[in-house]
Amino acid sequence: MSANTPIVTEMQVIPVAGYDSMEMTLSGAHAPYFTRNLVIIKDSSGHTGIGEIHGGDYTYECLTSCIPLVVGQEVGKYRSILGCIHRGGKQAAGDDGEGIQTLDISKLKFVVKAEWAIECALLDLLGQHLGIPVCELLAEGKQRDQVEVLGYLFYVSDKNKTDLPYLDESQSRDPWFRMRRQEMISHEQIVEQACCLQDKYGYRNFKLKGGVFSGDYEMDTVRALKKQFPQGRINIDPNGAWSLEEAIRLCRGMGSILSYIEDPCGPEAGFSSREIMAEFKNATGLLVATNMIATNWRQFYHAAALKAVDIVLADPHFWGLEGSLRMAALLNDWGLTWGSHSNNHFDITLTTFAHVAAAAPGSPTALDTHWIWQDGQNLLKDTPVIKNGYLEVPDRPGLGVTLDMDQVMEANKLYNRMPSHDRDDAMAMQYLIPGWIYDSKKPCLVR
Numbered sequence: 001m002s003a004n005t006p007i008v009t010e011m012q013v014i015p016v017a018g019y020d021s022m023e024m025t026l027s028g029a030h031a032p033y034f035t036r037n038l039v040i041i042k043d044s045s046g047h048t049g050i051g052e053i054h055g056g057d058y059t060y061e062c063l064t065s066c067i068p069l070v071v072g073q074e075v076g077k078y079r080s081i082l083g084c085i086h087r088g089g090k091q092a093a094g095d096d097g098e099g100i101q102t103l104d105i106s107k108l109k110f111v112v113k114a115e116w117a118i119e120c121a122l123l124d125l126l127g128q129h130l131g132i133p134v135c136e137l138l139a140e141g142k143q144r145d146q147v148e149v150l151g152y153l154f155y156v157s158d159k160n161k162t163d164l165p166y167l168d169e170s171q172s173r174d175p176w177f178r179m180r181r182q183e184m185i186s187h188e189q190i191v192e193q194a195c196c197l198q199d200k201y202g203y204r205n206f207k208l209k210g211g212v213f214s215g216d217y218e219m220d221t222v223r224a225l226k227k228q229f230p231q232g233r234i235n236i237d238p239n240g241a242w243s244l245e246e247a248i249r250l251c252r253g254m255g256s257i258l259s260y261i262e263d264p265c266g267p268e269a270g271f272s273s274r275e276i277m278a279e280f281k282n283a284t285g286l287l288v289a290t291n292m293i294a295t296n297w298r299q300f301y302h303a304a305a306l307k308a309v310d311i312v313l314a315d316p317h318f319w320g321l322e323g324s325l326r327m328a329a330l331l332n333d334w335g336l337t338w339g340s341h342s343n344n345h346f347d348i349t350l351t352t353f354a355h356v357a358a359a360a361p362g363s364p365t366a367l368d369t370h371w372i373w374q375d376g377q378n379l380l381k382d383t384p385v386i387k388n389g390y391l392e393v394p395d396r397p398g399l400g401v402t403l404d405m406d407q408v409m410e411a412n413k414l415y416n417r418m419p420s421h422d423r424d425d426a427m428a429m430q431y432l433i434p435g436w437i438y439d440s441k442k443p444c445l446v447r
């Protein structure tokens, strides 16, 4: 029988790198470069489908090992293709199954599943074949034309304290581009960061990445943000750095300032992070979001049983595009909330998130995106726009965007010049504190 949908004729994996600021988190300080892997799939109709995912050699190798399972297959059977990849997958050496309960970034690669970039590229092809946008192929179809995104604020260290090749944008004509490569550590500077982002992208809601200074200092920054944006939804994410006792002390009475809190505490004293977060919720009554304690269905079972979370940030790169939306449907039926976590990424991920969030039933919380820290280094000719705090959802067939191959090959050259391709936030941090090593219970500047 002849195929009814196009056949995959070629699959390419192209590793790429881009520039970053010296943003600080519990894991340390972002290095001058971040890496990603791109998947480019061509089909017998002459269409090209694209996907982007986590960087590094491990993910690159997972993706290239999938090529024989994809080439020659029918685009319309993408679920069977992914099923075949899953059945062939083995637990990787070094993956203890613990996930990222403690934000050990060396384990992030195991939580991200490389094949979701393949899912994205195949959906892009199927959408082009059918003449409809990807969001129409997902869940219950398109729910909205634009999706709300939040302003992702970071404390940024002074790159001049290192001899690392961070980008200097001090001469840029764009006020945000000038600002984002400079040191920002005071409450006033974080408020200025938020104001600048509001001017450029129209954000009214913000998330502050915590786990850098003491919890008391970071809560003062949160209070300063709320003072500046009284109508804004303000959230802080210390990635589980605080003890339960400290988290309760810091958050009690913050109900009118924090709209929710993300991963305030983690595992301690023999209790899992799910048990600790449930106790935190009981003590404070605050809404809690996570991208650390429910990163797969087994973890989610326990998190839900304990009522440990209200908002699951179901990143499509952890859960798959379909999987993330299965979560969105379930949360919506249960009266809980869906959102998405992010890492540094290019505009292909931005587009993917736009389609997934466009199809999410209910009222998703404003999505995370790091892309504002990368804006300008685009790999697409038609990057979706963030305006008035909302990300546009392309309405052309498939993902509705076109790769800029010149830019992709430039980003690939940068990747090939890097001595190592895995994320290492300790390296830059050691310029600030000699001998610095990661501790899941200590904000990175508290040593």
Ligand code: GKR
Binding pocket: 024, 025, 026, 027, 209, 237, 239, 291, 341, 342, 343, 344, 368, 370
């Ligand atoms: O970019 O350093 C970062 C973030 O801290 C990232 O690694 C987290 O995974 O943004 C993420 C989060 O919400 O936890």
Ligand code: MG
Binding pocket: 237, 239, 262, 263, 290, 291, 292, 341
């Ligand atoms: Mg988080």
